Amino acid sequence: MLFLFLISILLFVPSLSSSPIPTRSEHELSLLYEGWLIKHNKSYKDSLEKEKRYTIFKDNLKYIDEHNAGNHTYSLGLNVFADLTVEEYRATYLRTMPPKEWKQGGNESDSYNLDEISGVAPDSIDWRDMGAIGPVRNQGGCFSCWAFAVLTTVEAINQIVTGDLQNTKVVSIDGYMSVRRSNEYQLMMAVANQPVAAAVEGYGQNFQLYTGGIFTQYCGTKVDHAVAIIGYGTKGGQDYWIIRNSWSDAWGESGYMRLERNINSQGGKCGIAQWPYYPIKYKNMTSKLRGVKTPATTYLS
Structure with missing residues (x-):
């Protein structure tokens, strides 16, 4: 002992x-x-x-x-x-590009391109505090980060709409929407409503060995990993996203990372603003934004 x-x-x-x-x-x-x-x-x-x-x-x-x-x-x-060497880490846990469906935006019947969200978002939000996020999972080396990121957002929207986080009978959605690309303000507005799936460039020894704090290390925008954005905030004047990973709670801040937000780069830090998507569910949803319709109510009318 x-x-x-x-x-x-x-x-x-x-x-x-x-x-x-x-x-x-x-x-x-x-x-x-x-x-x-x-x-x-x-x-x-x-x-x-x-x-x-x-x-x-x-x-x-x-x-x-x-x-x-x-x-x-x-x-x-x-x-x-x-x-692991950084090369082994990359070969085992990272992919080259996001899935084809993400890049194409899906089928018109079940997806929409969201150009603008209006309203006023809160200064910070953490969907863990609302009970919308379950335990961190471990994808292992099966290159399934996209599935884990999307599952996090699907479970979250079901909890937000129905109050039930992981009941398999209600883990369903009615489509998904893409946030306006390379626009961190619109991404913040979306995350204020619900967790969002996104892609980042996770290559590099600093990302590999990260254990805490606001990640400000230089990284590119050649995205190779999917995460769920489950909140945002500011500390000491430094804005950040809260991203949930799928590498177990033995990586990062018990499975999470605070990633620098509002940087002078079109794609956002590590390309996080390039491919943001979130699921929609056709039921009146409580919005964290003041004076804004959620996707569910917008596309019912």
Whole structure:
């Protein structure tokens, strides 16, 4: 028990303010690794593979320490991906493009392009606080992030409309809508109504090893991963999105990331404003916006 307690302290490496780079003996590194293996229930086929992963683990830890020694708005840490190279992480958990249906906008019979939403959105919202978000899931390495992101939004709209989060009898929708592309204000208005599925570029060691804070690292817009936007807010003058991932609660902030919002880039941070969609359900919905019709009521009239 004491061993696990000491290991938990050693594993806590993130810091949101600048600090000296830690120096560790080989014995301390070995303890860190063994504790990390226990924490994340890791096992390997043989001792050679375990040693290979240990080398990668130490390389990642060096990168983590160097990052956390700087003055950043977010921290890196020994999360579930700490034994992967960035290339392995990319090959296992990321895809190249969003599904064809997202890019085409779907069929006219069950989807609509939403050009503008009017009204006044709240300064912040977190749909977890409204009971619309269930436990974080783990997609594994099956490239199913799109399905998990959409499922999150479908469950959420059913909870918002019916009050029931995960009753399989009511997990159904009547179509979906696309938010006006590359417009973070319109995206904020949509998220104020309900969680939204979106695509981001998740490639990079910083995204891989993220453990907390507002992610402000440079990233491109070649989207390769789907997430659900379940809220937004501001801290210390820094605007952010709250995104829900599907890599279990052993990544990020218990499965979530705060991603920089309102940046001077057309596609948004990591391309998050490029492909936003959300489901609609034909029933009067309570809107968090003042003076705006929700998609369900709009397309019933």
